[in-house]
Amino acid sequence: MHIKVIKPGLATSVQDAGRNGYYHLGIPPSGALDQYSFRAANLLLGNAETAAVLECTLLGPQLQFNVACQIAICGATMQPRINGQPQPAHQVLSIATGDTLDFLPAAAGMRAYLAVSGGIDLAEVLGSRSTYALGSLGGYQGRRLQAGDMLTLGAAPSTAAPVGRSLPTALQRSLPSKTTVRVLPGLYAHRLRPESATRFYQEQWSxxxxxxxxxxxxxxxxxLQFQPREAPFGAGADPSNIVDAGYPIGSIQVPAGKEPIILLRDAVSGGGYAxxxxxxxxxxxxxAQLQPNQGITFAAVDMQQALQARQHYQADLQQLRQALG
Amino acid sequence: MSEHLIHATLPGTFYRRPSPDAAPYVAEGSQVEAATVIGCIEVMKQFNEITAEHSGRLLSFLLEDGDAVEAGQVVAKVVS
Amino acid sequence: MSIRYTFGGDEFLFAEVSESMSLPACFTSMAITGQLRQLQIPGIMEICPANASFQLRFDPDILPAEQLLQQLQQLEQSLADSPQILDTRLVEIPVWYNDPWTREVGARFRQRHQDPQATDLEYAARVNGFASVEAFIAAHCGAPWFVSMVGFVAGLPFLYQMVERQQQLQVPKYLSPRTATPRQTIGHGGCFACIYSVEGAGGYQMFGITPAPIYDPAQSQPYLADSMVLFRPGDIVRFKPIQQQQYEEAIQAVADGSFQLDIFPVRFSLPEFLANPQAYQQSLPGTHHAH
Incomplete structure (x- = not known):
């Protein structure tokens, strides 16, 4: 009654909604990087919305099921195959004992979410089954999957989702090869030279x-160029340095002004860059669905616009729940 | 004689050599087997080897060492 | 001193107490975040004190951003005149200075260092004006350190030495970060010491290693029974030099899951410390008083 990992894929890990309350100890939230797709895959199966899934990155795993169950795959386009036969994504699929599941490399997007009926069953660590590999915490032995790992399933939902049920196209997220991401300027933005602060939003980054x-x-x-200054005590000599401070999830730092870094859910919790x-x-x-070499442009918004976007996102999730509930 | 295109399966950074100061995996014009490693793609700090997939002569590379590569892009041509 | 508040997206509020590092700035950050933790305000998800700043993660659907900001500003006012006293603890950390592991890793990454001819300790001693590595180590373990932040990675403490500013040890980070640092390395960058809680990349100078795990999801040592992370902001640390034999004995105890640390309760008064740092830090408890 388990799933055996034949090939682990490029970077497959167990993830769920993540853990809160430990960021002040350097333990980041972790969790599925594309929370919408992760929840969609669970809802399709009638699972708890935040049941643990496999996050598959670019190159999915090859799995052998020694258990009959249902699965659903949402997120990046990574053609799933059961015993070599292509299967649709965004749809409830039936797995028989002995079946093998694998994927073609991602054609669009970066991360696909494989949900299984009942979810991946693992002990929760600090309130979550998510993997935080840097701290060897949570998930499957605190790490990405490896060949030979055995995963067990939780109790299946009382009413099995009908095989073939699919996510309406309107509720599927598009996976563009370049995108504009909305950001709230602030934090140490005042330390940039004005021309750099302006240009940051005009250029495309890859x-x-x-x-x-x-x-x-x-x-x-x-x-980017920062304003010249006399280094405050403890801040470090480079004008992009600050006295080590906490980093918000999603914050953008620019070490030495060179290459911006957006921190995601496995973030380092703090450091010395503005x-x-x-x-x-x-x-x-x-x-998190952008592939290497794809394009990203930033659009500055204010708090009111950020909160509106948040409401839209929550409304989309609500639609998912209604469509699949 | 037939020409085969070798495609990248992953996006990332293409390298023709295993490390910056090593010799290239293969030179243009050399004989290759299906299992011969002709380059690698770095993504998320992991290096994934690319094999020739056909035995024959490696005619040319379409990418330079260190170039950005997209999934599906042609990396090299082999004639057999 | 008035705090600068700024939002990190729609879920984070960042508060800069001071642009420069100081113990009073750190104390303000801890006082406010400590009070917030007690208040248990619905909608606050994370309370993260840092060296001279702090950040909160909040759910704007439960606690609107403007309301949170107002509450914080009121809290800042109300705490402005409160006594700067902290009930905390002093943790003694055994350190094998100039150990073979950090020496070996240091030698491997010499081309990333400002001074490829010297070791990290030799370099640190020189740039701080010490005649020898021994004199530098004596200063490093001669005065306690204040845990001014926990983070970067799980359980890693940033430590600020409890001496006057002109005595602070300051060493630049490596020119470019190493790809490896042994777990439990005692590091130093800028004015901060740290203890690397996990193996991994790092840019701090390496001075020694402690046998004591400070982060362990398996919670194998008695002092980690309550939490997989040893340190809390506000802890006081004294480094205690040990040699190879004591190190190896300690490693054996760690393997048996029976390693003990000396930990003492402390009531720390910032004004008393600032009035006479030298005398105050010598009055702190510790095993050095036992003989």
Missing amino acids: VSSESDRTGYRLKGGTP MIATVISADLDVV
Whole structure:
């Protein structure tokens, strides 16, 4: 009664809604980077919305099911195959004991979410099943999956979702190859030279290949210049340095003015680089679906616009729940 | 004689050599087997090897060492 | 001193107490965040004190941003004249200075260092005007350190030495970060010491290693029974030099899950400390008083 990992894929990990309340100890929230797609996959199956799933990145895993169950895959376009036969995504699929599931490499988007009926069953650590690999915490032995790992399933929902039920197209997220992400300027933005603060929002940046769950590093824009200053005690000599401080999830720092980094849900919780803006909560999912070398442009919004976007995001989630509830 | 295009399966950064100061995996014009490693793609600090997939002669690379690469992009041509 | 508040997106409020590091700035951050923790205001999800700042994560659907900001400003006012006293603890951390592991890693990454010819300790001693590595180590373990922040990665403490500013040890970080640092390395960057809680990348100079796990999800040592993270902001740390034999004995105890740390309760008074740092820190408890 388990799922055996034949091939782990590029970076597959167990994730859920993440853990709150430990960021002050350096333990970040973790959790599915695209929360919308993760919840959609669970809702399709009739699972609890935040049941643990597998987050599959670019190159999905190959899994052998020694248990009959239902699965659903949402998020990045990574053609799933059962025993080699192509299957639709965004749809409830039936798995028989002995079946093998694998994926073609991502054709669009970065992360697909594989939900199984009953969810991946693991002990919660600090209130969550999410993997925080840097701290060897949570998930499957605190790490990404490896070949030979055995995953067990939780109790299946009392009413099984009908096989073939699918996510309406209108509720599927698009996966563009370049996108505009909304940010709230602030934090240490005042330390930028005005021309750099303006240019940051005019240029297109591209996602660097080392981007991961900790952060997205961006290339291709003009280096940013900070205002010259006398370094405050303890801040460090470079004008992009600050006295080490906490980093918001989604905040954008620019070490030495060169390559901006957007921190995601496995963020380092703090450090000594000035942050100049923060991606609004409604757009964090979008960032995490960008592949290396894809384009990103930033649009500055104010708090009122950020909160409106938040309401839209929540309304979308509500629609999901109604459509699949 | 037929020409085969070798595609990248992953996006990332393309490298023709295993490390910056090493020799290239293969030179243009050399003989390759299907399992011969001809380059690698770095993504999320992991290096994923690309094999020739066909035996024959590696005609040319379409990417330079260190170039950005998209999934599906042609990396090299092999003639057999 | 008035705090600068700024929002980090729609879920974070960032508060800069001071642009520069100081114990009073850190104390203000801890006083406000400590009070907030007690108030248990619905909608506040994370309360993160830092060296000279703090940040909160909140749910704007429960607690509107403007309302949170007003509450904080009121709290800041109300705490302005409160006594600067902290009930905390002093933790003694054994350190094998100049140990073979950090020396080996340091040697491996020499090309990323300002002074490839010297070791990290030799460099740190020189830039701080000490005649020898021994004199530098004596200063490093001669006065206690204040845990001014926990973070970067899980359980990593930033430590600020409890001496007057002109005596603060200051060492630049590596020119570019190493890709490896042994777990439990005693590091130093700028004016902060740290203890690397996990193996990984790092840019701080490396001075030694402690056998004591400070972050352990398995909670194998008695002092980690309540929490997988040892340190809290506000803890006071005294480094205690040990040699190879004591280190190896300690490692054996760690393997058995029976390693003990000396931990003492302390009532810390900031004004008394600031009035005479030297005398005050010598009055703190510790095993050095036992002989």
